[in-house]
Amino acid sequence: MAVKDKNLHNGHRERLRARCRKDGLDNFEEHEVLELLLFYAIPYQDTNPLAHQLLNRFGSFAGVLDAPEEELRKVKGVGENTALLLKIIPSLYRRYQISLQRTVTYIAGEADAAAYLQNWFVGRTHEFVLLMLLDARHRLLFCDTVNEGTATTANIYIRKIVQFAVQYEATFAFLAHNHPSGELLPSVQDLHATKLIYDALASVDVQLVDHIIVSQSDYLSLKQSEYFDYAIELGTAPRSERNVAEPGKGQE
Numbered sequence: 001m002a003v004k005d006k007n008l009h010n011g012h013r014e015r016l017r018a019r020c021r022k023d024g025l026d027n028f029e030e031h032e033v034l035e036l037l038l039f040y041a042i043p044y045q046d047t048n049p050l051a052h053q054l055l056n057r058f059g060s061f062a063g064v065l066d067a068p069e070e071e072l073r074k075v076k077g078v079g080e081n082t083a084l085l086l087k088i089i090p091s092l093y094r095r096y097q098i099s100l101q102r103t104v105t106y107i108a109g110e111a112d113a114a115a116y117l118q119n120w121f122v123g124r125t126h127e128f129v130l131l132m133l134l135d136a137r138h139r140l141l142f143c144d145t146v147n148e149g150t151a152t153t154a155n156i157y158i159r160k161i162v163q164f165a166v167q168y169e170a171t172f173a174f175l176a177h178n179h180p181s182g183e184l185l186p187s188v189q190d191l192h193a194t195k196l197i198y199d200a201l202a203s204v205d206v207q208l209v210d211h212i213i214v215s216q217s218d219y220l221s222l223k224q225s226e227y228f229d230y231a232i233e234l235g236t237a238p239r240s241e242r243n244v245a246e247p248g249k250g251q252e
Contacts, residue, residue, distance in 0.1 A: 030061040034047075035051040037085070057075055066123070069087050098120060106139055117143075127178055129176070132173065133164060133173050134170060162203075176212040179214070184218060186211075190213070194222060211228060
């Protein structure tokens with residue numbers, strides 16, 4: 001590349017970085033956000049054409065970040081480092097949200113549980129099953145992945161769920177899993193798995209309060225949607241005992 005062209009690109013990069021430092025990304029177009037991000041994987045090249053090419057191929061900034069790595073690599077100019085950088089952005093955001101929630105010690109009700117659990121599925125492209133456990137005063141005891149894969153194979157991980165419930169001496173439990181396809185309605189297998197887990201937890205005196213299905217942008221509560229009419233109400237506790245995640249937001 002000629003020195004003149006290199007200086008031109010460097011000047012453009014510095015101007016874009018300066019805008020970001022001064023005003024943040026709120027006034028950036030999607031291609032400018034992507035162009036800025038690509039600076040850190042592709043040195044000394046004009047990343048504007050590649051940013052437009054990626055957006056045209058995958059439809060949006062979110063579409064680019066959610067695209068499979070092998071599909072990203074099919075775009076001319078996207079190498080291993082670029083594909084990896086793009087793929088880790090949603091995971092970094094998920095870890096950021098989960099980190100913010102470390103101060104949450106109390107779950108007031110189903111809306112709080114759903115808000116808390118949604119953040120664990122940001123950027124997930126495969127199905128994961130999550131278990132949340134609370135004590136009798138609704139204090140958070142445990143929240144983590146108990147299975148990677150469909151929630152319909154409950155017999156594979158149901159023993160693990162019961163073991164965690166007993167280990168943490170839980171009183172209440174929430175189950176959540178994601179549908180990467182975006183379809184929120186539960187399958188017959190989802191409902192069957194929910195009943196199996198409900199019965200298994202009941203055998204050790206733990207109440208499964210709800211099973212929440214999560215997509216990238218929304219969630220469905222089986223109990224609130226009356227798919228889960230045998231579940232109990234979690235109820236509330238004195239306000240002084242709460243450190244609650246606001247519905248629809250991570251704790252900040």
